[in-house]
Amino acid sequence: MIIKTAQMGIPFVVSRSGLTGMGHTIVRKIGLTVIGRIMGKCYLLFTGQH
Numbered sequence: 001m002i003i004k005t006a007q008m009g010i011p012f013v014v015s016r017s018g019l020t021g022m023g024h025t026i027v028r029k030i031g032l033t034v035i036g037r038i039m040g041k042c043y044l045l046f047t048g049q050h
Contacts, residue, residue: 002026002034014038019046 002023005013012033019027019036024046027034031048 002032006030006032018044 001013001015002019003026006026012035015034015036016038017036019034023034026032027046028048033048034046035043036046037044
């Protein structure tokens with residue numbers, strides 16, 4: 001999902017699930033933002049931007 005999103009030029013992904021190790025590595029390399037593990041009002045934010 002992360003690779004397909006990057007190929008389409010979409011700057012962020014929202015997902016109910018979390019990231020795999022490979023997904024996190026790709027996010028960091030390409031600067032993609034991922035909002036994951038969404039449950040109600042709680043979520044985790046992963047960003048490749050520093």
